[in-house]
Amino acid sequence: MRLIDAADFIALLRFESHGSLADLVSSAAELYFLPGTVNFGIGGNYSLDWDTEPEITLDLELKPDGVTIYAQLALGKDSAGLEINHIAFQKPSNDPDENTAFLVKSLNAAKFTKSYPTALAG
Known part of the structure; x- marks a missing residue:
């Protein structure tokens, strides 16, 4: 996400270009998670003033x-x-520890991992 200029994010947020923001978020997330795992939410915000650095917030x-x-x-x-x-959770447990374990398992399963070919024995 840092490859995108802050001014571009601000323009997309200001002009409510949610489709473009969704594409950027999806593209960036697919480097780390399976497609469809991370999505742009309902909006975002920015902070920009003359004496501060910009800050972007995305849902x-x-x-x-x-x-x-x-x-x-x-x-x-x-x-x-x-x-x-x-x-x-779609099917929450009454035990918070079980919910946490399920969350960890689900996030790990959604990670995008590259598999490298292994050398075949000759």
């Missing part, structure tokens, strides 16, 4: 199997962060 929805995570990605000059606002 995200992470959708590994069985769970939806609503979060906000904050991108600043020297920092980035992800704030989780809500986690919705």
